[in-house]
Amino acid sequence: MVEIGRLASPRAVMALTDYLKSQGIETRIEHTAQGTAIYVVDERNAIAAQREFAAFIHNPMDGKYQQASWEVGDNQTKLDYGAPGLQLLTQVITGAGPVTLVTLITCVVIYIAMMFAPEAIFSALSFFGASTDSHWQIWRVFTPSLLHFSLLHIAFNMVWLWYLGGRIENSLGSGRLLLLLMVAGTLPNMVQFFFSGPNFGGLSGVVYGLIGYSWVMSQWAPQRGLVLQPALMGFMLLSLVLGFSGVMGDNIANSAHLAGLLTGLLQGWLDSRRKR
Template identity: 40%
Template sequence: MKQLLVINDARLAQSFADYLGSRGLHCELTQSETGITVWLADESRVAEAEVEVKRFLKEPFHPRYAEASWQSGTPNQRIDYQAGHHSLSAQFLIHAGPLTLLVMLLCLCLFGLQFIGLDIYAALSFHPDLQQLTGWQIWRFITPAFLHFTPLHLIFNLMWWWYLGGMVERKLGSSKLLLLLLVGAAIPNLCEFLVSGPDFGGLSAVVNVLVGYVWMLGKRHPDGELQLPDGLFMFMLVWVAIGFSGLLGSNLANTAHLSGLVIGLLHGWLDGRRHATA
């Protein structure tokens, strides 16, 4: 047998072994003080297995591994599955990078300050009129993205931000996520102001940028690290369309949502093109 890797989380090791088994790469697991060792039974297929090892190390929590375990349903009685098991909070932190967590914390703090009665909106909302657009308070192009008005509004946006922002930050780095955040806040906010005025807020436009970006980059590079299922992309398209229909009320920043999605698609297409010509 050939040793593939050692994993300190027994559940992850079993999921990976089950996934390899679903691809015809039979593996054995052994446990020691250093962790769970994954052994490949057929050494003639080492090259194939090493490709899967590299992919696993890049995204160990990808659903493909859990799905393989669910289908297999054959736990190893010799393995202690509590060894090295990550708690839900640890998995939450593993998925998100520092910028992802910082933005979440900022949104939560600002929402809390608004909840206790502080007039945060007056200081951070968009410029109230066209004459002040060229003023020195340049932060007002960005800061409306961090303002939320209801708990559901906040939770919905932060869930998407954690999922997509964490994905982008882990794969492409904090600088790329920061660029998407700044562009995805400033341009949609300006578009929304020009159409509907200054009374809006929320991270939704930035989330739509990330949806469009990740989906388009995945389409340009089907074998790349960033992928978004077509179903989730279609969900966001339908959500934007419902917003324009008025079924969700008249206080949605629909122009910001749509412009954010378009910006994300264009950015993903341009980055995909650069990767293709590199």
């Protein structure tokens, strides 16, 4: 059996498994502390099932799930995930794993803290040389990735983190995503420091790492369940080119973006060659 993902809502599990059943895909479920795990019995159906899981996460109210429940499941039960606010929360939680959510929450908390004590937070988390007495504080090679300096900045990065990081974590596991976050959150910072100095921050290097990783895996190892639309890769490459051209302003960590993309591409290539 192959696990295709985990859902927090029992009703969501029923809706998805009913739909998969209507498509001729047999599933099994297992209740865990991190939600209900859904397994595909026949490994040959794993890719199709993983794609359907991703589609369900992003539009659980699609009428086809209700129709499937009428055809093969409990036709007396409506698709009811609770109040609209609860629906959104359920989608956020089920669309990501613990590593994605902890990273997202950490960035948001730090951003809020910077509203009240910007100098203290920046001094504590910035790269070597941006503040005094920072020697030997090894965490500084990573922690600038957690700093954001505007609402647009953090909103852009958090949406991409949830969307891409959640897919990677649900498909390949928390350990694989954690390694990618650490590598793509460290090497781009070092490259950015080399070219532009220590005054920078943001998770954009990681985001480019996630997009590069997802693209390679979707091209070279589609059986892992990561599907990335070519248009998204094109959009990120266009943003990278515009950043280097200066059109988007001078406060863009272009070196970190490029280094993050290359890091993701390399790690994706290495992982695509491994057995699951």
